[in-house]
Amino acid sequence: MSEKSPLDDNWQTLVDDWQSQPYQAQDIDKLVKQLSHRTLMAKVILAFDILATLFLLGCLVYQLKTDPDDTATLVFLAVGGLGSLVYTILEFRIRIRTWQLDASDPQQAFEKSISGIKGAIHYANLWIYTSYLMYPLVNWYIWELGKTATKPILPAYIMANALVTVMVIGGVIFKRRRAVELNRMTK
Protein backbone atom coordinates (compact mmCIF):
# COMPACT_ATOMS: atom_id res chain seq x y z
CA MET A 1 0.00 0.00 0.00
CA SER A 2 2.85 2.43 0.72
CA GLU A 3 5.08 3.61 -2.12
CA LYS A 4 8.79 3.47 -1.65
CA SER A 5 10.12 7.01 -1.33
CA PRO A 6 13.56 7.97 -2.67
CA LEU A 7 14.29 8.99 0.90
CA ASP A 8 13.84 5.43 2.19
CA ASP A 9 17.36 4.50 1.07
CA ASN A 10 18.81 7.37 3.07
CA TRP A 11 16.35 7.15 5.90
CA GLN A 12 18.72 5.43 8.31
CA THR A 13 21.26 8.23 7.89
CA LEU A 14 18.60 10.78 8.73
CA VAL A 15 17.46 8.74 11.73
CA ASP A 16 21.06 8.50 12.99
CA ASP A 17 21.61 12.23 12.46
CA TRP A 18 18.33 13.10 14.16
CA GLN A 19 18.74 10.83 17.15
CA SER A 20 22.35 11.79 17.77
CA GLN A 21 21.57 15.52 17.86
CA PRO A 22 23.27 17.03 20.87
CA TYR A 23 20.93 18.35 23.55
CA GLN A 24 21.27 19.80 27.00
CA ALA A 25 19.96 17.26 29.50
CA GLN A 26 17.36 18.74 31.81
CA ASP A 27 17.99 19.00 35.53
CA ILE A 28 14.88 17.04 36.46
CA ASP A 29 15.02 17.87 40.17
CA LYS A 30 15.15 21.56 39.33
CA LEU A 31 12.28 21.08 36.86
CA VAL A 32 10.13 19.37 39.49
CA LYS A 33 10.79 22.23 41.92
CA GLN A 34 9.93 24.82 39.25
CA LEU A 35 6.67 23.10 38.36
CA SER A 36 5.69 22.56 41.99
CA HIS A 37 6.44 26.21 42.64
CA ARG A 38 4.49 27.34 39.56
CA THR A 39 1.46 25.24 40.52
CA LEU A 40 1.62 26.44 44.10
CA MET A 41 1.97 30.10 43.06
CA ALA A 42 -1.13 29.83 40.82
CA LYS A 43 -3.11 28.55 43.81
CA VAL A 44 -1.59 31.15 46.15
CA ILE A 45 -2.54 33.98 43.76
CA LEU A 46 -6.09 32.69 43.61
CA ALA A 47 -6.22 32.42 47.39
CA PHE A 48 -4.77 35.91 47.70
CA ASP A 49 -7.43 37.31 45.37
CA ILE A 50 -10.13 35.70 47.49
CA LEU A 51 -8.61 37.10 50.67
CA ALA A 52 -8.21 40.56 49.12
CA THR A 53 -11.88 40.53 48.08
CA LEU A 54 -12.96 39.47 51.57
CA PHE A 55 -10.72 42.15 53.05
CA LEU A 56 -12.25 44.90 50.87
CA LEU A 57 -15.78 43.76 51.67
CA GLY A 58 -14.80 43.54 55.34
CA CYS A 59 -13.49 47.12 55.23
CA LEU A 60 -16.77 48.20 53.64
CA VAL A 61 -18.79 46.63 56.45
CA TYR A 62 -16.48 48.17 59.06
CA GLN A 63 -16.73 51.60 57.40
CA LEU A 64 -20.53 51.34 57.33
CA LYS A 65 -20.56 50.62 61.04
CA THR A 66 -17.96 53.12 62.20
CA ASP A 67 -18.34 56.08 59.84
CA PRO A 68 -21.39 55.78 57.59
CA ASP A 69 -21.21 59.49 56.68
CA ASP A 70 -17.89 59.19 54.83
CA THR A 71 -19.61 58.69 51.48
CA ALA A 72 -16.47 59.01 49.36
CA THR A 73 -14.68 56.18 51.14
CA LEU A 74 -17.81 54.05 51.21
CA VAL A 75 -18.31 54.37 47.47
CA PHE A 76 -14.64 53.67 46.84
CA LEU A 77 -14.71 50.52 48.97
CA ALA A 78 -18.00 49.38 47.49
CA VAL A 79 -16.79 49.73 43.89
CA GLY A 80 -13.43 48.19 44.76
CA GLY A 81 -15.03 45.31 46.61
CA LEU A 82 -17.56 44.63 43.87
CA GLY A 83 -14.92 44.78 41.14
CA SER A 84 -12.67 42.47 43.10
CA LEU A 85 -15.55 40.05 43.66
CA VAL A 86 -16.45 39.90 39.96
CA TYR A 87 -12.80 39.45 38.98
CA THR A 88 -12.20 36.73 41.58
CA ILE A 89 -15.26 34.74 40.57
CA LEU A 90 -14.28 35.01 36.90
CA GLU A 91 -10.69 34.01 37.62
CA PHE A 92 -11.79 31.10 39.80
CA ARG A 93 -14.07 29.68 37.12
CA ILE A 94 -11.49 30.02 34.38
CA ARG A 95 -8.64 28.52 36.43
CA ILE A 96 -10.65 25.56 37.70
CA ARG A 97 -11.87 24.81 34.20
CA THR A 98 -8.35 25.11 32.73
CA TRP A 99 -6.80 22.89 35.42
CA GLN A 100 -9.37 20.18 34.71
CA LEU A 101 -8.59 20.01 30.99
CA ASP A 102 -6.26 17.22 29.92
CA ALA A 103 -3.51 18.05 27.41
CA SER A 104 -3.20 14.40 26.35
CA ASP A 105 -6.41 14.92 24.40
CA PRO A 106 -5.80 17.16 21.34
CA GLN A 107 -9.20 18.84 21.58
CA GLN A 108 -8.79 19.58 25.27
CA ALA A 109 -5.23 20.81 24.77
CA PHE A 110 -6.52 23.36 22.29
CA GLU A 111 -9.42 24.22 24.52
CA LYS A 112 -7.00 24.71 27.41
CA SER A 113 -4.94 27.15 25.43
CA ILE A 114 -7.99 28.99 24.10
CA SER A 115 -9.50 29.05 27.60
CA GLY A 116 -6.33 30.65 28.91
CA ILE A 117 -6.37 33.32 26.20
CA LYS A 118 -10.10 34.01 26.66
CA GLY A 119 -9.52 34.30 30.38
CA ALA A 120 -6.79 36.83 29.74
CA ILE A 121 -9.14 38.80 27.44
CA HIS A 122 -11.91 38.77 30.09
CA TYR A 123 -9.41 39.97 32.64
CA ALA A 124 -8.25 42.72 30.26
CA ASN A 125 -11.87 43.80 29.67
CA LEU A 126 -12.49 43.92 33.41
CA TRP A 127 -9.28 45.89 33.87
CA ILE A 128 -10.20 48.39 31.12
CA TYR A 129 -13.81 48.92 32.26
CA THR A 130 -12.71 49.27 35.87
CA SER A 131 -10.13 51.81 34.75
CA TYR A 132 -12.78 53.82 32.87
CA LEU A 133 -14.90 53.78 36.02
CA MET A 134 -11.90 54.97 38.00
CA TYR A 135 -11.81 58.32 36.15
CA PRO A 136 -15.00 59.81 37.66
CA LEU A 137 -14.48 57.94 40.93
CA VAL A 138 -10.92 59.03 41.53
CA ASN A 139 -11.58 62.62 40.48
CA TRP A 140 -14.64 62.79 42.70
CA TYR A 141 -12.72 61.25 45.62
CA ILE A 142 -9.90 63.80 45.24
CA TRP A 143 -12.46 66.61 44.96
CA GLU A 144 -14.11 65.39 48.21
CA LEU A 145 -10.75 65.19 49.95
CA GLY A 146 -9.85 68.61 48.53
CA LYS A 147 -12.67 70.20 50.47
CA THR A 148 -10.69 69.76 53.65
CA ALA A 149 -7.17 69.75 52.19
CA THR A 150 -4.66 72.43 53.09
CA LYS A 151 -2.33 71.77 50.14
CA PRO A 152 -3.11 72.23 46.43
CA ILE A 153 -4.79 69.18 45.00
CA LEU A 154 -3.85 69.69 41.33
CA PRO A 155 -0.80 67.37 41.57
CA ALA A 156 -3.08 64.70 43.01
CA TYR A 157 -5.49 65.12 40.07
CA ILE A 158 -2.65 64.91 37.54
CA MET A 159 -1.03 61.87 39.14
CA ALA A 160 -4.28 59.99 39.61
CA ASN A 161 -5.50 60.62 36.07
CA ALA A 162 -2.11 59.78 34.61
CA LEU A 163 -2.06 56.51 36.53
CA VAL A 164 -5.54 55.55 35.36
CA THR A 165 -4.59 56.44 31.76
CA VAL A 166 -1.55 54.17 31.97
CA MET A 167 -3.84 51.41 33.28
CA VAL A 168 -6.23 51.87 30.34
CA ILE A 169 -3.43 51.88 27.74
CA GLY A 170 -1.80 48.84 29.32
CA GLY A 171 -5.11 46.98 29.34
CA VAL A 172 -5.86 47.82 25.71
CA ILE A 173 -2.42 46.72 24.49
CA PHE A 174 -2.61 43.48 26.48
CA LYS A 175 -6.12 42.77 25.17
CA ARG A 176 -5.14 43.38 21.54
CA ARG A 177 -2.22 40.95 21.73
CA ARG A 178 -4.37 38.23 23.25
CA ALA A 179 -7.10 38.89 20.66
CA VAL A 180 -4.58 38.37 17.85
CA GLU A 181 -3.49 35.07 19.43
CA LEU A 182 -7.10 33.95 19.83
CA ASN A 183 -7.87 34.86 16.25
CA ARG A 184 -4.94 32.77 14.99
CA MET A 185 -5.97 29.82 17.10
CA THR A 186 -9.60 29.81 16.08
CA LYS A 187 -8.94 30.18 12.34
Added chain:
Amino acid sequence: MTLNLNKQQQFSQWMSEHDRMLKHIIHGFEAKPALQEELYQEVALNIWQALPKFKGNSSVKTFVARIAHNILATHVAKAVRTIKADQDIDDCQLVSDGQSTPYHALDQAQRQQRLSSAIRQLSFEQQQVITLALEGMSYQELADILSISQNLVGVRLNRAKASLMKILEAS
Protein backbone atom coordinates in the same frame (compact mmCIF):
# COMPACT_ATOMS: atom_id res chain seq x y z
CA MET B 1 1.78 13.94 51.05
CA THR B 2 2.68 10.33 50.02
CA LEU B 3 0.57 10.69 46.88
CA ASN B 4 2.37 13.86 45.94
CA LEU B 5 5.77 12.21 46.48
CA ASN B 6 4.77 9.28 44.27
CA LYS B 7 3.59 11.72 41.62
CA GLN B 8 6.90 13.56 41.82
CA GLN B 9 8.88 10.34 41.55
CA GLN B 10 6.82 9.14 38.62
CA PHE B 11 7.10 12.49 36.88
CA SER B 12 10.88 12.57 37.42
CA GLN B 13 11.18 9.08 35.98
CA TRP B 14 9.07 9.93 32.93
CA MET B 15 10.95 13.14 32.22
CA SER B 16 14.37 11.48 32.65
CA GLU B 17 13.42 8.71 30.23
CA HIS B 18 11.93 10.98 27.59
CA ASP B 19 13.93 14.18 27.99
CA ARG B 20 15.91 13.58 24.80
CA MET B 21 12.83 12.76 22.73
CA LEU B 22 11.01 15.89 23.96
CA LYS B 23 14.00 18.14 23.29
CA HIS B 24 14.42 16.72 19.78
CA ILE B 25 10.73 17.08 18.93
CA ILE B 26 10.58 20.66 20.18
CA HIS B 27 13.76 21.47 18.27
CA GLY B 28 12.07 20.19 15.11
CA PHE B 29 9.27 22.75 15.49
CA GLU B 30 10.90 25.81 17.00
CA ALA B 31 14.27 27.33 16.15
CA LYS B 32 14.65 29.92 18.91
CA PRO B 33 16.35 28.50 22.04
CA ALA B 34 14.37 30.78 24.39
CA LEU B 35 11.07 29.58 22.91
CA GLN B 36 12.30 25.98 22.95
CA GLU B 37 12.88 26.30 26.69
CA GLU B 38 9.47 27.91 27.17
CA LEU B 39 7.81 25.13 25.18
CA TYR B 40 9.65 22.49 27.16
CA GLN B 41 8.41 24.03 30.40
CA GLU B 42 4.88 24.16 28.99
CA VAL B 43 5.02 20.52 27.91
CA ALA B 44 6.47 19.48 31.28
CA LEU B 45 3.73 21.36 33.15
CA ASN B 46 1.02 19.68 31.12
CA ILE B 47 2.59 16.25 31.67
CA TRP B 48 2.68 17.05 35.39
CA GLN B 49 -1.01 17.98 35.36
CA ALA B 50 -2.07 15.05 33.17
CA LEU B 51 -0.07 12.43 35.08
CA PRO B 52 -2.86 11.53 37.57
CA LYS B 53 -5.19 10.90 34.60
CA PHE B 54 -2.85 8.37 32.95
CA LYS B 55 -4.61 5.04 32.99
CA GLY B 56 -2.02 2.91 31.18
CA ASN B 57 -4.11 2.61 28.00
CA SER B 58 -1.01 3.54 26.04
CA SER B 59 2.69 3.43 26.73
CA VAL B 60 4.21 6.28 28.71
CA LYS B 61 6.25 7.20 25.63
CA THR B 62 3.16 7.73 23.46
CA PHE B 63 1.36 9.53 26.31
CA VAL B 64 4.24 11.97 26.77
CA ALA B 65 4.74 12.43 23.02
CA ARG B 66 1.01 13.06 22.55
CA ILE B 67 1.01 15.84 25.13
CA ALA B 68 4.11 17.36 23.54
CA HIS B 69 2.50 17.35 20.10
CA ASN B 70 -0.75 18.80 21.40
CA ILE B 71 1.14 21.65 23.07
CA LEU B 72 3.20 22.20 19.91
CA ALA B 73 -0.02 22.32 17.87
CA THR B 74 -1.30 25.19 20.01
CA HIS B 75 2.09 26.89 19.78
CA VAL B 76 2.06 26.64 15.99
CA ALA B 77 -1.51 27.94 15.87
CA LYS B 78 -0.58 30.92 18.07
CA ALA B 79 2.84 31.71 16.71
CA VAL B 80 2.88 31.26 12.92
CA ARG B 81 4.99 34.38 12.38
CA THR B 82 7.78 33.22 14.68
CA ILE B 83 8.28 30.00 12.75
CA LYS B 84 8.23 31.80 9.40
CA ALA B 85 10.78 34.30 10.63
CA ASP B 86 12.99 31.45 11.76
CA GLN B 87 12.66 29.85 8.35
CA ASP B 88 13.94 33.06 6.73
CA ILE B 89 16.87 33.22 9.13
CA ASP B 90 17.75 29.57 8.56
CA ASP B 91 17.49 29.98 4.77
CA CYS B 92 19.83 32.95 4.86
CA GLN B 93 22.31 30.99 6.96
CA LEU B 94 22.14 28.08 4.56
CA VAL B 95 22.79 30.33 1.60
CA SER B 96 25.70 32.05 3.29
CA ASP B 97 27.25 28.67 4.18
CA GLY B 98 27.42 27.83 0.46
CA GLN B 99 24.88 25.04 0.70
CA SER B 100 25.34 23.57 -2.74
CA THR B 101 27.07 20.64 -0.99
CA PRO B 102 25.00 17.44 -1.06
CA TYR B 103 23.62 16.32 2.26
CA HIS B 104 25.85 13.29 2.63
CA ALA B 105 29.00 15.24 1.91
CA LEU B 106 28.49 17.40 5.00
CA ASP B 107 29.79 16.51 8.43
CA GLN B 108 27.25 15.31 10.97
CA ALA B 109 26.84 18.66 12.73
CA GLN B 110 26.06 20.38 9.43
CA ARG B 111 23.70 17.58 8.42
CA GLN B 112 21.86 17.89 11.73
CA GLN B 113 21.49 21.63 11.29
CA ARG B 114 20.23 21.25 7.72
CA LEU B 115 17.87 18.46 8.70
CA SER B 116 16.31 20.50 11.54
CA SER B 117 15.97 23.52 9.29
CA ALA B 118 14.39 21.41 6.53
CA ILE B 119 11.90 19.86 8.95
CA ARG B 120 10.80 23.31 10.13
CA GLN B 121 9.93 24.17 6.55
CA LEU B 122 7.46 21.31 6.28
CA SER B 123 3.77 21.73 6.93
CA PHE B 124 2.69 21.16 10.52
CA GLU B 125 1.18 17.72 9.84
CA GLN B 126 4.32 16.62 8.03
CA GLN B 127 6.50 17.90 10.85
CA GLN B 128 4.49 15.84 13.28
CA VAL B 129 4.89 12.52 11.47
CA ILE B 130 8.50 13.07 10.44
CA THR B 131 9.78 14.02 13.92
CA LEU B 132 8.06 11.02 15.49
CA ALA B 133 9.21 8.65 12.76
CA LEU B 134 12.78 9.89 13.15
CA GLU B 135 12.48 9.07 16.84
CA GLY B 136 11.94 5.47 15.75
CA MET B 137 8.23 5.21 16.50
CA SER B 138 6.08 2.65 14.76
CA TYR B 139 3.02 3.42 12.63
CA GLN B 140 0.84 2.23 15.52
CA GLU B 141 2.55 4.59 17.93
CA LEU B 142 2.23 7.49 15.48
CA ALA B 143 -1.45 6.71 15.05
CA ASP B 144 -1.95 6.70 18.86
CA ILE B 145 -0.08 9.94 19.38
CA LEU B 146 -1.70 11.85 16.54
CA SER B 147 -5.16 10.28 16.94
CA ILE B 148 -5.32 9.25 13.29
CA SER B 149 -5.50 5.91 11.50
CA GLN B 150 -2.41 3.90 10.58
CA ASN B 151 -3.33 4.28 6.91
CA LEU B 152 -3.32 8.04 7.24
CA VAL B 153 0.02 7.84 9.07
CA GLY B 154 1.45 5.99 6.07
CA VAL B 155 0.08 8.53 3.59
CA ARG B 156 1.31 11.53 5.58
CA LEU B 157 4.70 9.99 6.26
CA ASN B 158 5.36 9.22 2.61
CA ARG B 159 4.37 12.74 1.61
CA ALA B 160 6.49 14.16 4.42
CA LYS B 161 9.50 12.11 3.29
CA ALA B 162 9.07 13.30 -0.29
CA SER B 163 8.78 16.94 0.79
CA LEU B 164 11.78 16.59 3.09
CA MET B 165 13.81 15.06 0.27
CA LYS B 166 12.94 17.99 -2.01
CA ILE B 167 13.98 20.54 0.60
CA LEU B 168 17.26 18.75 1.41
CA GLU B 169 18.12 18.44 -2.27
CA ALA B 170 17.13 22.03 -3.04
CA SER B 171 19.33 23.41 -0.28
